[in-house]
Amino acid sequence: xxxxxxxxxxxxxxxxxxxxxxxxxxxxxxxxxxxxxxxxxxxxxxxxxxxxxxxxxxxxxxxxxxxxxxxxxxxxxxxxxxxxxxxxxxxxxxxxxxxxx
Amino acid sequence: xxxxxxxxxxxxxxxxxxxxxxxxxxxxxxxxxxxxxxxxxxxxxxxxxxxxxxxxxxxxxxxxxxxxxxxxxxxxxxxxxxxxxxxxxxxxxxxxxxxxxxxxxxxxxxxxxxxxxxxxxxxxxxxxxxxxxxxxxxxxxxxxxxxxxxxxxxxxxxxxxxxxxxxxxxxxxxxxxxxxxxx
Numbered sequence: 001x002x003x004x005x006x007x008x009x010x011x012x013x014x015x016x017x018x019x020x021x022x023x024x025x026x027x028x029x030x031x032x033x034x035x036x037x038x039x040x041x042x043x044x045x046x047x048x049x050x051x052x053x054x055x056x057x058x059x060x061x062x063x064x065x066x067x068x069x070x071x072x073x074x075x076x077x078x079x080x081x082x083x084x085x086x087x088x089x090x091x092x093x094x095x096x097x098x099x100x101x
Numbered sequence: 102x103x104x105x106x107x108x109x110x111x112x113x114x115x116x117x118x119x120x121x122x123x124x125x126x127x128x129x130x131x132x133x134x135x136x137x138x139x140x141x142x143x144x145x146x147x148x149x150x151x152x153x154x155x156x157x158x159x160x161x162x163x164x165x166x167x168x169x170x171x172x173x174x175x176x177x178x179x180x181x182x183x184x185x186x187x188x189x190x191x192x193x194x195x196x197x198x199x200x201x202x203x204x205x206x207x208x209x210x211x212x213x214x215x216x217x218x219x220x221x222x223x224x225x226x227x228x229x230x231x232x233x234x235x236x237x238x239x240x241x242x243x244x245x246x247x248x249x250x251x252x253x254x255x256x257x258x259x260x261x262x263x264x265x266x267x268x269x270x271x272x273x274x275x276x277x278x279x280x281x282x283x284x
Contacts, residue, residue: 015140019268
């Protein structure tokens with residue numbers, strides 16, 4: 001999902017916490033790097049804090065060569081420990097969205 | 102609820118936050134019941150996940166109109182996936198029973214069956230009597246596509262029967278019951 005969607009998940013994270021379900025979230029970030037749309041900034045700048053407030057482990061990927069290793073590590077910790085984790089794929093990694101040609 | 106769970110066999114049941122959870126407990130606790138005590142709006146999507154993960158088993162979601170209204174978008178997702186082993190039943194009393202019996206949108210203009218059909222459900226039931234309920238209950242075990250039923254119920258408040266509320270217990274015993282918990 002996108003970082004804005006994390007805001008819509010807050011109460012659903014009660015499921016992973018209360019029932020101890022494993023959960024791995026892959027989140028593409030908006031609102032943090034060369035963002036054109038200011039509406040993305042409030043949630044994008046609080047995505048990590050909101051997840052951590054809900055006891056979700058958070059890992060960030062800034063460079064392409066880190067992605068596979070980080071996602072694998074997150075997958076392992078989630079399914080070995082019935083935990084919730086999110087890998088945030090930085091907006092700088094994805095590249096700025098092109099709004100007009 | 103009792104009619105839907107008659108001769109349930111190994112039917113997997115997911116109930117939504119509120120009265121449908123108490124109703125399922127009133128019929129009788131079962132390891133194959135996954136009761137939601139929270140996560141309002143999640144019942145149908147949990148059923149979808151279960152149905153996809155366990156294609157050889159039948160999955161029934163029973164939730165209330167308020168809980169379904171909170172996760173209406175899930176009907177669109179379910180209709181696109183349409184696993185043949187899933188049935189979603191909404192007990193519709195037109196009220197938010199858990200928060201003080203405020204009127205829900207189904208008491209006004211919202212028609213859940215029409216929404217389900219518009220999303221792409223091929224088999225829908227608007228259950229208003231015992232005969233219709235028995236027809237739907239039978240189809241849960243034999244359907245070839247995802248079912249959606251709106252079941253009209255009275256807006257009363259019978260004494261509550263509460264199931265276990267330890268989420269880890271509910272999760273673990275459910276997984277053991279279907280043979281996927283090995284630890």
